[in-house]
Amino acid sequence: MPKVTINNEEIEVDDGTTVMEAAAQLGYDIPHFCYHPALSIPANCRMCLVEVEDNPDLQPSCHMPVNDGMEVHTESERVVKARKSVLEFILVNHPVDCPICDQAGECKLQDYYMAYDAQESRLRTEKVDGVKVYPLGPEVVYDGERCILCTRCVRFCEEITETDELTTAQRGDHTEIRTFPGQELDNNYSMCTVDICPVGALTARDFRFKCRVWLMNTTDSVCTGCSQGCNIHLDHFRNEVQRYRPRYNPDVNDYWMCDPGRYTYKEVHQDRLEDPMVGDNVVNWHAATQAYVSTMDEALDTFEPSERAMVLSPQVSCEGLHQARRFADEVLETDRLYMGGKPGGESDDLLMNADKNPNRRGIEYVFGGLEAVDSFESLVDAMEAGEIRVLHMMNKHIPTTDDALRARFVDAVADLDLFVLQAMHRGEMVFPPDHRGDFPAADLDDPTLVELADIALPSSSHAEQDGTFVNEDGIAQPFSQSFKPLYNSQPDWQIFGRLGDEMGHSLSYRRLADLREEMFGDAEDDAKPKTLDDKQSKSRAPADAATQPTPAE
Amino acid sequence: MALQFSTEAEDQFQTIVSRYPNNLAALLPVLMLAQEEFGWISVEVMDYIAERLDVSKSQVFSTATFYTMLNKQPVGKCHIQVCTTFSCALAGGYEMLEYLEEALGIQAGETDPEHNFTISEVECLASCGTAPMFQLTTSDGEIEYFEDLDPDRVDEILEDLNDRLDELPDPRDMH
Ligand code: SF4
Ligand code: SF4
Ligand code: FES
Ligand code: FES
Secondary structure, three states, X not given: OOEEEEOOEEEEOOOOOEHHHHHHHOOOOOOOOOOOOOOOOOOOOOOOEEEEOOOOOOEEOOOOEOOOOEEEEOOOHHHHHHHHHHHHHXXXXXXXXXXXXXXXXXXXXXXXXXXXXXXXOOOOOOOOXXXXXXXXXXXXXXXXXXXXXXXXXXXXXXXXXOOOOEEEEOOHHHOEEEEOOOOOOOOOOOOHHHHHOOOOOEEEOOOOOOOOHHHOEEEEEEOOOOOOOOEEEEXXXXXXXXXXXXXXXXXXXXOOOOHHHHHHHHHHOOOEOOOOEEOOEXXXXXXXXXXXXXXXXXXXXXXOHHHEEEEEOOOOOHHHHHHHHHHHXXXXXXXXXXXOOXXXXXXXXXXXXXXXXXXHHHHHHHOOOOOOEEOHHHHHHHHHOOOOOEEEEEOOOOOOOOXXXXXXXXXXXXXXXXXXXXXXXXXOOOOOXXXXXXXXXOOOOOOHHHHHXXXXXXXXXXXXXXXXXXXXXXXXXXXXXXXXXXXXXEOHHHHHHHHHHHOOOOOOOOOHHHHHHHHHHOOOHHHOOOOOOOHHHHHOOOHHHHHOOOOOO | OOOOOOHHHHHHHHHHHHHOOOHHHHHXXXXXXXXXXXXXXXXXXXXXHHHHHOOOXXXXXXXXXXXXXXXXXXXXXXXXXXXXXXXXXXXXXXXHHHXXXXXXXXXXXXXXXXXXXXXXXXXXXXXXXXXOOEEEEEOOOOEEEEOOOOHHHHHHHHHHHHHHHHHOXXXXXXX
């Protein structure tokens, strides 16, 4: 294994390691634009030049493999001067319109300019104008003046999605990014080009001019769009989610996430069930709880355990499901459990899964397998047969696109003696109306279920609580609270705790940590999702991420 | 209407493709062939070439827009490319360009309404020793250099060309 000396520190690295990677292992973040760890290396931006001893020319460190005995300087005077010159060239035709640029604050060009260039333009000729607002596709807008032609976006479409939409057109200082005439940048991951564009040349239509980046706070979270559970940065400002960005996790989503998934943040704010309701009346939690206790007490006296049922939601965290299990067990004393959640939808080979629920494996984990949970069809059958009189339903998704079955379910609900709905939304979510409409398949914005409910309890979204989702591959992934529960909602685990306590069972936990310990702590090892033990570390970049230079975001 | 190489062009296409290690490498000569065959490189032609070479459309677009010798708009039957780089400039390249512009009534970068002539100003064509010079491309695919030019010689050339105009196809009608 070659040994190399970087800035007088020696390090032994694997064969084929590049100078940039070796430097990163020692903690030197060499400035770069075109290099991205998930893409091929064109070495076209020259920002990463370093000095290699016995080599008359500066070398692009992103591309140059280390040799044994190599001596590298990444911060020498020559290197710093080269960076300044490279930046000056890159900025020759750049409009420097940072004040109106969405990237400002998270822009590599801006950062490097401040660090290495920091001078007024010496150019006295007019700048070459580029295109200013050019929609490359339904989600992405291009600004030709800001583009530094690093070709990250082009390579993303060639190498990751393999859809080849983007390319460079024209040449010299007229070069711009384009699609083939008549085509659009329209794939399931097109907004990832916005993430990897190191400057403000690519912006997402959804986020353009919405919020300055330095105003936002960021929480580590997990996308709820499907069972892949892509790790995300949840960027929020004043209790409102502004956008999702993918968060690196090589086991789950690498650096990417899908476009439909990115839009699921809208679920946090759209069409929420804001307050508890008893019948048609908006009430406070105290009144709702009292109403629950009196009606449920009566129902428990009147109906056999087998006439009571619960619909579980794979949209809810393991913590909420753990409480649902205890509630069904101890309060409802029923083992009639049914699977709710969103119906299946589109999938592809990269990340998107057909199961549009983030936590089906969580139900499997919490309930020790899915044998105890029956299908939604069998619920409807049982309801129609009059076997079920009392139903406590988590979330109001109906997990089917079959209109007949949906209608049968709604009819059967109307015949119930007691119907409790514990849900985030009034309507059935309700995918972003202006997004390409095929995700998920059914989105009837139909508040019927809320109207039919004797009692409706508003639950919080994943942005408003800590929790855990177990993804398709059984990887348990914690997510963190971004802001306090919106409106009058409460996290599901707390709702069950509150109701359970009032029903005379001690169900609540003072701290989520206690619940988690009970849930994860005493499980048999082999029953656990495979990474439950180190779930903390999974949520972050893995330990060896230090060996990879951070991608410019 | 779907484009199709003529039998002759198809033979040439096959020869070109067989000469290169992969289709991407053959792209440039194939585009030249296509320009000869179809008069100019329209979006339709790029599409056809991408399909024939099995390379991505955007790659063809990128290459076609990179090279100015590939005409993305139809030019005249006679395309005169005048060099005005150093040697030619010193030896009277600009004067010759002006003379041509005068004679044909169009400026560099323009095509006459009948689509008979297009003049372009170009960089060095590697004929510096015999400056000033221009390259003539006719729509039948012929490329010719004219060197050591002076006004008389230019008149002569234009006269010859005027005689040939009727035989030359109009690039606009070539596909
Ligand atoms: S648009 Fe952004 S990612 Fe694409 S080439 Fe330009 S600077 Fe690079
Ligand atoms: S693949 Fe699934 S989890 Fe990942 S971003 Fe898309 S919807 Fe979200
Ligand atoms: S040349 Fe190395 S990062 Fe661009
Ligand atoms: S300068 Fe005109 S041919 Fe070289």
